[in-house]
Amino acid sequence: MMMTKHIAVVGSGIVGACVAAALVAEKHRVTLIEPGPVGGEQAASFGNGAWISPASVVPMSMPGTWKKVPGYLLDPTGPLTIRWRDVPAMLPWLLRFLWAGCTEAKVERTAMALASLLSDAPARHRFLAAEIGRPEMVVSNGLLYVYPDRRAFMLDGLAWRLRKQNGVEWTELEGAALHEREPSLGTHYGFGVFVAGGAHCVDPGAYVAAIKDHVIAMNGHLLPAVATGFSITGGRLKAVETDAGPLACDAAVICAGIRSRALVRMCGDDVPLHSERGYHVVAQSLHEGPSIPVMTSDSKSANTPTRAGLRIAGQVEIATVDAPPNWRRSDLLLGQAAATYPSVREDLKSRRVSRWMGHRPSTPDGLPVIDASTRSPDIIYAFGHGHVGLAAAPMTAHLVAGLVAGREPAVSLSPFSLDRFSLWR
Template sequence: MMGGQRSDTKEIVIIGAGIVGIVVAAYLSEIGHKVLVIDRQGICEGTSAGNAGALAFSDILPMASKGVLAKVPGWLVDPLGPFSIRPSYLPKLAPWLYRLWRASRADALERTVQAQGALMQLAEPEMLGLMERARIRSMVREDGSLELYESEEELNAALPGWNARKRAGIPFEHLRGEELATSQPGLASRFVAGTFVPGWKTVSDPQHVGMGLWLYAVRLGAEFLHAEATAVTASEKGATIQLADGTGIEAAKLIIAAGAWSHRLAKSLGDAIPLETERGYNTTLPVGAFDLKRQLIFSGHGFVVTPLQTGIRIGGAVEFGGLDLPPNYKRSDAMLTKAKMFIPDLDTSGGRQWMGYRPSSPDSLPVIGCARTSGNVLYAFGHGHLGLTQSAATGRLITDLIVGTNPSISIGPFSPQRF
């Protein structure tokens, strides 16, 4: 028990049982802290259950790019495109889009890429080490990824991004002809080139990984409470979490890792964080739908095809529509139709559709650090589509802050107050 702590006060409470929350719980449990995780659904039942399963340590480029606002009209008129905006949601989204435009300036982009690169360099050894300690390292597939292009012009347009990765020390190789065909047999002839990233990794199933890491945390003493946190308040001695059933929980330390819902709790603590929701869709086909060698990335169409132990997952794309509008599963259908065009022998029958909420900041960097008004409340959210990839790096940084040691990397770029 911490000094001055009441006997009925929890030592550390984490709101959110997605991949980030449970990894943070595992890190803190490893060093002897008593951790309670609260979630209204369950362990990895939300967005962390249905993601594409990539450990995308080479994905250091932000969503913001030169001329990004010029693309918005196209996002509005194409509801099934790689990027789309629900027209009714545009007024609410406008301030976030303005911040996205500011994040697309050359100097801001360079800072973002450097910060993302540092976080990824931390993320890879931390995640692989944690999985080893949790005895689930066998859930990692190390087949690399293949990003595909339908023309030399499309490849040339992608070269600045590959040059940025090269400067960051990320290995890759452009493939054509027989090399491309061998890398993934059965592709449609429309693809003239591809970029192979050998260091790209995927997992057997993201929900299985999350559950494996949670069971490790449980063996170390972590506990779970199935409940909905509706409000939080902070004090000099800790924080109070108000639950939907009217009860409250006192915590000496509170960590908010509630994904796309996190900013609602942060606002009550004085932090107005511009968090938006990239609604992602997918279809998971049965095992045996195709002999997929590695994750295929169709960047021009905004989706990926991933081999999982539980099937083949076809998903991605970005839809800005907030947390409350109903899903548009025609987006899943559109990706499945394209996947059949790109992989003619793919069996598209028997699939399961899904939608999840990716918590996204305008600069594509997560929010990691203390609340404005209290050092007893910490934030760990806003990872966009990189929650699985960056969860262990976030766990390490949050642990550094809790323990009071110098962070493993500079956390300035991830400050909740940077906005």
């Protein structure tokens, strides 16, 4: 019989909430440590594009990305920018980022590792949403990637080859067929790729909060506090230190998103984790736009119908965590949406718009860390999900529950190991 433990889950974004749900399902006693409102704006999990896509296996750094760096530095309106003043602080991470994508062989390995977390993500989320009594949170009516024309799609050939190699299936839609599928699209998009197996979440923040409620209903606890350290004796964890006092426990899982690095350092490890900042705007109560989530190839924004209205999420801004938001980026998103959906252009102008900036917790190779700490096997890391944390959270949680139980993992954990950064340390 499996021994049940008292496990502290540090951070309750989508990853921490899913980890906690997987652990209570295995009858562990779980305490979620989270200082903010669960599912609140402080978390990346609040504001993401809401995509649950098995096709998100393509890393950000690809062969040839290095050639685009001058553009990233010089064009403040592009979908990816690097803040000049942050270059010195970010340089080691940036070099690793470019190195991670410098050959096709490297990106093929990364894509395969991402696929091991994402290939059944929609099904895992549907199962979880049903389990917590909120099946309506996950909608499975597919995802659409749009291009100006077939030529532009062909230029993205490596990305689609990586998807094909990893079992992603799609239908190509050209001209009238595309506009029949999504009538709200502007005519400057003439080619689309429909991934029928994709899903989206209608309210990512509320979903995280609902998972937390389920954890509490399953005898879990919420400690509203900041984790500040770890008390380890003879290689065994005794307690997680918090600003509300120590929490005695048998194990801890670090899922604190972008703030994980500081906690990892307290455990004697280090990981090159930086923020790829992103933005969203939500046109409140706008439900007349796209019927399904759309990803535009030119502006790289995710346009997703949500409960609150049309959410337009995107932009990658490589900058330090504490730099103030640049709200011009959210204006760019709004302008791009007006161009993408001419039929709702006027509505977009008249609606109240909420704006948000958050931190993708990103490692240079775009893969999370799912591993035990070197100082104690009782401390497990589960962070660094970059662009795919919503989609990858249930599989991550499954793997973490397996590590706690000492089970053979269903997929190889080596791409997610701490060791891959050993040169960094």
